[in-house]
Amino acid sequence: MTAKVAKKRIFLSSPHMSDAGYEQQFVQEAFDTNWIAPLGENVNQFEIELAAKVGSENAAALSSGTAAIHLALKAAGVGEGDIVFCPSLTFSATANPIIYQNATPVFIDSDYKTWNMSPEALERALEKYPEVKAVIVVHLYGLSADMDRIMEVCKKHNVVVIEDAAESLGTYYKGKHTGTIGDYGIFSFNGNKIITTSGGGMLVSDNEDAIKKTRFWATQSRDPARHYQHSELGYNYRMSNIVAGIGRGQLKVLDERVKKKRYIYEFYKKELGKLEGVSFMPANEWDEPNYWLSSITLNGKIRPNEIIERLEAENIESRPVWKPMHLQPYFEKYDYVGGQVSENLFENGICLPSDTKMTDDDLIRVTEVIKQCFI
Structure with missing residues (x-):
């Protein structure tokens, strides 16, 4: 009796390395120089290259998109008891960091025009919660939100805007990369994203001081002292040099x-x-x-x-x-x-x-x- 041959699996969205082997070249460079971890030239260059690609002034390479949202909230001054608006139609990674900061999420409906945060619902939420500290906007499935209207409303109320562009790297809104329109933007390089480092994320902003501070927090908030000294709470959120090498190769395709x-x-x-x-x-x-x-x-x-x-x-x-x-x-x-x-x-x-x-x-x-x- 002949065994039944299983049909080839067709995936939703799986990792796709470059045919030219760019990723292996950068990873091999890390091995050759013995810069396996924690940081190294691949991390530095990945930040520079990604920032240049999307048109942002600064970038911090982190362990995940979730870590990037978390540090963006922290950089925005979000803390215990603060209110943060978040679209309801999203993955939980958008909302979880709000809880990490002991803040309170308020979820906002979408509209059919964009599948993203409804500007009308956002305005109603601002009337109800004028004290809101930050708004997280998601660009769902690579579709950009109506950023002009959202930014207009948020600027009127002096609210920080964080763009969750985890799914939208390579998407343009009126000729500008998503993730670079608000105060902070985040990208994800999870295994199912349009380019992947196996895991990892990036926080971008034109605010140089804020990005420097997030790198500090992401490296366990180690003070510049000869001994190990920590004056602030830190996190182990930095991207490894190997992972960044994969990212540099992926960015080319x-x-x-x-x-x-x-x-x-x-x-x-x-x-x-x-x-x-x-x-x-x-x-x-x-x-x-x-x-x-x-x-x-x-x-x-x-x-x-x-x-x-x-x-x-x-x-x-x-x-x-x-x-x-x-x-x-x-x-x-x-x-x-x-x-x-x-x-x-x-x-x-x-x-x-x-x-x-x-x-x-x-x-x-x-x-x-x-x-x-x-x-």
């Missing part, structure tokens, strides 16, 4: 990855756009997304779980849209300002496989499985 993500999105739109009840994530004239994850919503009799399960049966990975924070067991005790948009996107949304290693045959395989659900 960012534009290629964005191009492939856009190709995947256009392929899906052409093949699935006419199916009954299928809508794609929004496009705006001021937005040049990186299309990190191609996502759709379903507004007919076919439900998301049906498609997700059919895809999984064919060894194809997909997932629901983020479950809003105000519906999460841990965060449901905190206030929420808005309506039903984030809940509706969660209930009706699917993130389709968007792996940059996918071939046309892989894309055809995915779309054929989805089309079968509508027959």
Whole structure:
């Protein structure tokens, strides 16, 4: 009896090293110079190169995007009892650092135009909580938020803006990189992001003093003394020289990855756009997304779980849209300002496989499985 051959796994978004081996070259350099850890030239150059790529004055390479949000909040002066606004439709890593600082999150609804923080809901929240200390804006799935309106409202109230651009490296808002419009921007290099260092993040800002301070905090707040002296609470948040070497190599292929993500999105739109009840994530004239994850919503009799399960049966990975924070067991005790948009996107949304290693045959395989659900 012949054993059944398993179908090739198609991933949602997996690491994709460069064909030219840029990553190995920088990592080998770290080995050759014996700068394995803690810091080194790769870390220094990755900060410089990433900052130059996105158009920011300064950058600090950290152990994760979560660490970057945490230190951005600390740099913004957020402390115990302070209120921080956060979109509800996001991953928990956006909200968790608010709790690390013993602050209080208030969750804000999205709008259908951007899938990101609603400027109208933000204004209502500011009327309710004029004492808010900071606003975290997320650029979900590589779609930029309506930053002009958000920045206008926040500047009027003198509120610090932190951009969670973990999913949007390579996305432009009106010709400017997301993550460089607010006071602080954060990027993630987790394994599923558009470029990866296996793990890691970056905090960027035009505020040089703030970035210097975050590097200090991230290195256990060690004072410049001959002995080990600590006058402030510190964290072990710095990126390693090996990880930074991978990041330097990945940064060289960012534009290629964005191009492939856009190709995947256009392929899906052409093949699935006419199916009954299928809508794609929004496009705006001021937005040049990186299309990190191609996502759709379903507004007919076919439900998301049906498609997700059919895809999984064919060894194809997909997932629901983020479950809003105000519906999460841990965060449901905190206030929420808005309506039903984030809940509706969660209930009706699917993130389709968007792996940059996918071939046309892989894309055809995915779309054929989805089309079968509508027959």
